[in-house]
Amino acid sequence: MTSLALSRESIARVRPGPAAVAALIALFLLLFLVVPVVQVIFVAFQDKTTGAFTLVNFADFFRNDLFMRSFWNSFYVSAMSVVVASALALPLAYLTTRFEFRGAVLIQSLGVIPLIMPPFIGAVAMQLLFGRNGTVNLLLRDHFGFSIPFMEGLNGVIFVQSIHYFPFILINLSASLKNIDRAMEESAQNLGCHGFRLFRRIVFPLAMPGYVAGASLVFIKVFDDLGTPLLLNVSDMLAPQAYLRISSIGIADPMGYVISVVLIVCSLLALWVSALAMRGKDYATVQRGGGGLARRRMKPLELVAAYTVVLLILMLVLAPHIGLSLLSFATIWSFSPFPDAFTMKHYHTVFVESGQYITNTLLYASLAAALDVVIGTAIAYLVLRTKLPGRQWLDYAAMAALAVPGVVLGIGYLRSFYGIPMPFSGQPLSSFWLILVFALAIRRLPYALRACTAALQQVSSSLEEAAENLAATKLRTLGRIVVPLMSGGILAGFVTSFATAAVELSATIMLVQSQSDAPLAYGLYVYMQSAAGRGPGAALGVFAVVIVGLGTYLSHVIIERGRRERGQER
């Protein structure tokens, strides 16, 4: 009886607008994520000889020592990366949002840059700086007679991954900290709470949505990432195992796809656990006039300490990019702390040869990121604000994209769209550059989605109710109240999607069908296949970093100005 009443009630609550949006998004995900992926991974459930449905491949997975070792290695590396990344992100986020800090916007922007580690060349730069015979170790050995194994085995993966992905925590945590109601902090202070206790008991718990969003992204991303372990030649982790299987010539083994399925399931599990951790808590704040935590001035000594900490962290996380810039000006850099000599000729080469790559990248990455925040905001709204049945599944489906190896998505796209000719030109649909944009958007949608969800979790629904009471339509409320209040989170989502899409390689390499449509990552790949291409590759990498860095900085500035105009800041 009750269940019937409930369902009738829930049906009654479904309004046509949200339902239509949900259907559109579901269609998009189905077409560009589910269908292509299923086209590829159904092999995991197939008996190789008869083609019948079977689970024996999964049994093989659990019986295989190598796969189990890879599984635990992946788990260990992901967990440790979250710990190290948190240690890097917490001080930066806290110091820049909580105190009067000169250059806070600059630091926040610089903090995003590690996300753009151009493929291949980033690893070369890291080896040249931190490798066994890198700058640091050569200097240490010459002067002190010892060296530090930064880059050995799993340690190397943790080291590089936490530097690479800590911005996920930084961006989301900063966005959350900025959204905390100042009244909360003031009430706590009135009740006699200060210092670290205030941070531990009040500020950090209130910023939880952002932290959890960031940390779960770091965990899942490290779990699924294959670029870094492969470039450090660590093959006993899950993602590299899947990749090695899927992309070997002539071998048609289902295990690669089995591992992909395991990766997808693990990512969804991690997500579910993080959702459990957030359940039953209310993070919304009503008060928005205060515009985040009170910023206070630091005493001179504190200021020195704070700047030292920030500078040290920035130096560490920007080291790959410092290495990259050195490399782009270097003539020869081999087994020596610094390059032999410097030159401008690599930049000249890139200017002459690669202009097209840069404009393509800007176009693709910004289209993909824009698509991501629109869909991300819509899904977040549908999940948190409507009672649409099955709305959680949109969230899960979109997040599953995180775990789909780029190669699988690339092959799936070829398989799904190659047979469909384009109207007018008759060329295969998959060679249309917009398909590449969709692939990038799908791959980066999870970042935008988590950021948008975290942002909406901090907006109290009473604000919308108030607006509606004043006779604003749903759409108007959304446009004038909800989205502006979410702007920080949406920006965070846009920036992460844009920055990472700009250097995405694994799906791109399968889908690029003509040089004139190729993005920058493809150009980098091409350079990095030859000894003579190292310098120009590094120069192109620097271009990528500068472009994304500037984009990030500009969007920060725009958002800050918007806030100030609305009187939210100071």
Added chain:
Amino acid sequence: MSRTLRSVAAALAFVLASGTAAFAQDPSGKLVIVTSFPKDLTSAFQQAFQKAHPKVTVEILNRNTNAGVKFLQETASNNGTDLFWASAPDAFEVLKGANLLQAYKPKVEGIPEKVGAYPVNDPQGMYAGFAASGYGIMWNTRYMKANNLPAPKEWADLTKAIYYDHVAISAPSRSGTTHLTIETILQGEGWEKGWRTNKELAGNYRTITERSFGVPDGVNSGSFGVGIVIDFFALSSQASGFPVEFTYPTVTTIVPANIGVVKNAPNKLAAETFVDFILSPAGQEVLLQPAIRRLPVNPATYEKAPAGYPNPFKDTSLGAQVNFDVEVSQARYNVVDALFDQLITFQLDDLKAATRAIHQAEAAIAKKPNDKARSLVAEARDLVAAMPVTAEQAADPQLAGAFTVERKSATDAVPERQAQVEQKWAAFAKENYAAARKKAEEALALAR
């Protein structure tokens, strides 16, 4: 018949034979080439070709060999690629097996049948060799000086204790050319002894890289000292100014890098013209450029080469030592890759630990001879070298069936699943390496 008349007749016959096509002999339009070659090579050929045939626009699509093969397989239904251009003959074999290549016999004369011991062209004419390359050893001179290492000459040198943790190679399952090196050692020394050498080499590996270029890249930056690489990687690194050197060991194979016309190529004429062009004297000379440095298959081109350029047609020791049997190689291709991965790549830590213990024990025995210890070390070495399958088993289609794509008919015996086979091999290796290490440690204790 006078000479003029004869040539007129020949020309007439030619025109008649080629019919209307005679007017289309000059190719035009877009020529799409999927290749794994570096930009240095492709753009040099692209420029030279477009100069000779200005009506053709060459579009180069760079993909690694594996991705290239996958791409052609996935797009075969509506193919838009004219040529596939890559090193590894095995990639072409896969494409040939999938019926994705078009036979074409190049018109260029004077290309010998074999380079070293390897046939230049595919017997069925599905793909043609255009440049030769040999495997060898490359090292970073600064690294060697800093670590007091002598320059290696032969594969056997690299098994010595002094090179422990200094050598790198790429995985044969990832790099068709490394696969050929492994296979060359196996064919040159025999299955059992060849694997022993491969494992003794592997005991000194610093790392096993996932892509072929990872090895020269690491040697160039000095991450490791010595790399087992294909010649042009080393030669072009040298030409770019890196402090590296290269040598061919006596046992090496010279193998051709290939080009093949893709089935249903949209621009077949341009594709065939391109194949003829790169085999022509003008095309072969491009290979001599310092950033490319590959060995031409046209012997005449070596006259234009700089002094000291390796010439496999003159220098008979180069690659002639081993009579490379393509059929044997093909029959056990995937098995050799999987064996290398399971016994070496994924057990590298255990293998290195055993090797280290053996080296230490041998050093101790050299100082203080001890027969018991010596025989223990010999046992340890045998344990490391032991193989879970014999040469006959490796060539057995039943075993190979665990790795292939084709779906068997219901009456065929069902082979074991690849994952099962691999698990068995990995467990075998792990156990043996642990036992070997224990024996070597016992020997060390005795010789102390």
